[in-house]
Amino acid sequence: MTALQRRLRQYGHLWFTLPGLVFFSVFLVYPMLTAFRLSVVDWNGLGNESRFVGLDNFREALTSVTFYRAAWHNIVIFLAILVVQHTIGLFLAVQLNARPRFMEVYRTILFLPVILSLVATGFIWTLILSPNIGILNPFLSDIGLGFLAQPWLNDITWALPSVIVVQAWNHLGWAIVIYMSGLQNVPRELREAAQIDGANGWQRFWNVTFPLLSPAFTSLTVITFIQNIRVFDVVYVLTGPIGSPAGRTDVLGTLVYRMAFGAAGVTSADIRFSYAIAIAVLIFIFMLICSTGLLYGLRRREVEA
Amino acid sequence: MKLRRAVEVGVRHFVLCAASLVVLVPIAYVVIASFKTIPDFFANPYGLPEEWAWQNYVSAWRDARISITLTNSIIVTATAVSVSTFLAALISYGLSRRERPLAMFLYTFFVSGLLIPVQMIILPLFVLLRQFGLLGTLFALICPYIAMGLPLGVLILTPLIATLPRDLSDAGRIDGASELQIFLHIILPVLRPGLASVVILNGVWMWNEFFIPLVLALKADTQTLPVGIMSFVGTYNTEWGLIFASVVIATAPVVIAYILMSRQFVAGLTAGAVKG
Structure with missing residues (x-):
């Protein structure tokens, strides 16, 4: 056996x-590197004229009101959904973990929205909220609560909360199953010991169970952050690429899309490919910093059973 | 005490039923709406249809070109998910001796692909596929999907292969099987549960993906279901019955698979979520 053959065998x-490496490099790593390169030029996406502009695209984004407004909406959506996940999601997980009869049926139903596409989810809720064909407004007026009717998705105040409800409806299943798998790691003996020590139900939950759920808390928080910093589909389907009404539902995802490919109300002269890429790079850096920070900060408070 | 326990169980079922209704009622309304005619939407917004309009499904199939987008979705998802899972299994087998520094590096390299946000690579990808002449073909979706499915596949499969007893492959080697034969005939079969998780995880997002085909499926006849439905809405935004029929057709395959294998779905998706 020659040295070469041995070498080949060893590796x-x-x-x-x-x-796999070929696919991975060509269609994922190379585009990623290209993104950094394209973010420092001035290019409209066609032809090959591109002028090096350094960090101008980033400077422009970081001084633009539209950028901060979109980022703010992402943060609001993230925080609102985070609250829903850690309250309603955890509560439902605890109920399921008590193994009631039909537990499997409940779990199958409650997890169902997660496997629906966000496009389908958007249409499901268009049917409910639309001022045109929506069923919520006629229902409210028929039961005598007509004064509560709103043009939900077209209303300046209610559009963003509506988007949040829809996104939360689709994502709640994650919280339920992640907390359920966390709850399975809480030893029964610990809760029983606390019971013997005279702790009531709430004390047992807050002082024994909840601290042991901290790994689930961490992963759910980070997942929710990553999902909502990238939110796009729901907004696009419900309120369109310009984040109607009046940009009240505009998020970073729709901003990037609009800058690169245009939308109604955006002329082709406004299309700026490399500016869009620069914003996407900013999202990536922001996501990396925040999720590492979240992971680091939350891991420190985790306890072991 | 007994009474308290009964009340507790009652409240629990009440809460879970209420939550289930919040999930099911909106979905049920879409199914109902898919059988309504346009006047029906306004005449009785939240009632059952006056007359069940099966016609909506027929026109969705023909006029909303669901027959084309459904075929595209099936081709793209099936090809991408099987190639991607197979390649991920190959990679994981190659990396299973992770103590080698190069293998450790490659593992981290592949898994860190999970962090790449699609918004950032989609525009360069667009340019790249245009150069390759793949824009306007289904490969413009299949190739990126294969690459994007790899990180999760490697993340799930590598630890599984690493726990397989080494005797398993050694036995094959003694019988004179080549490394590829060992992989195909010994490793892959015992890896089946892990492969199922990867197929479910990647299959669901590939089927549902909207943003990537919105950008990359330029020609109308290469669109997948979610984009096809959206573009139809842009053109005929008053044909509501037809639109909801399309949504039902697009969603039914995943929901049916989910109901048949809900346990595997929940397990597979949670494994991906917790690790990711």
Whole structure:
């Protein structure tokens, strides 16, 4: 056996990674590197004229009101959904974890929205909220609560809360199953010991169970952050690429899309490919910093059973 | 005490039923709406249809071109998910001896792909696929999907292969099987539960994905279901019955698969979420 053959044999396994590596490098890593390169030029996406502009695109984004408004909406959506996940989601997980009869049926139903596409989810809620064909407003007026009727998605005040409700409806299943798998790691003996010590139900939950759920709390928080910093589909389907009404539901995802590909009310002269990429790079950096920070901060408070 | 326990159980079922209704009622209304004619939407907004309009499904199939977008969705998802899962299994087998520094590096390299946000790569990807001449074909979706499915696949499969007893592959080697034969005939079969998780996780997002085909499926006849429905809305935004029929057709396959295998879905998706 020659040295080369031995060498090949020794690393024989690694050859198996090659086909995957090709796809991964060409369609994921290379575009990623290109994104950094394109973010420092001035390019409209067509032709090959591109002028190096350094950090101008970033400077422009970071001084633009539209950018901060979109980022603010992302943060509001994230925080609102976070609250829903950690309250309603946790509460439902605790109920399911008590193993009531039909537990499997309940869990299957409550997790169902997660597997629906956000486009389908958007249409499901268009049917409920639309001022045109919506069923909520006629229902409210028929039961004598007509004064509560709103043009939900077209209303300056109610559009963003409506988007949040829809996104929360689709994502709640994550909280339920993540907390359920966390609850399975809470030893029964610990809760029983606390009971013997005279702790009531709430004390047992707050002082024994909840601290042991901290790993679930951490992963759910980080997942929710990543999901909502990237939110796009729901907004696009419900209120369109310009985040109607009057940009009240505009998020970073729709901003990038609009800058790169245009939308109603955006002329082709406004299309700025490399500016859009610069914003996407900013989202990436922001996401990386925040999720690392969240992970680091939340891991420190985790306790072991 | 007994009474208290009964009340507790009663409240629990009440809460869970209420939550289930919040999930099911909106979905049920979409199914009902898919059978309504346009006047029906306004005449009785939240009642059952006067007359069940099966016609909506027929026109969705023909006029909303669901027959084309459904075929595209099936081709894209099936090809991408099977190639991606197979390649991920190959990678994981290659990396299973993780003590080698190069293998450790490659593992981290692949898994860190999970952090790449699609918004950032979508525009360069658009340019790249245009250069390759793939824009306007289904490969413009299949190729990126294959790459994007790899990180999760490697993340789930590598630890599974690492726990397989080494005797398993050694036995094959003694019998004179090549490394590829060992992989195909010994490793893959025992890996089946892990492969199922990867197929479910990646299959669900590929089927539902909206943003990527919105940007990359330029030609109308390469669109997948979610984009096809959206573009139809842009053109005929008053044909509500037809739109909801399309939504039902697009959603039914995943929901049926989910109901049949809900346990695997929940387990698979949670594994991906907690690790990711």
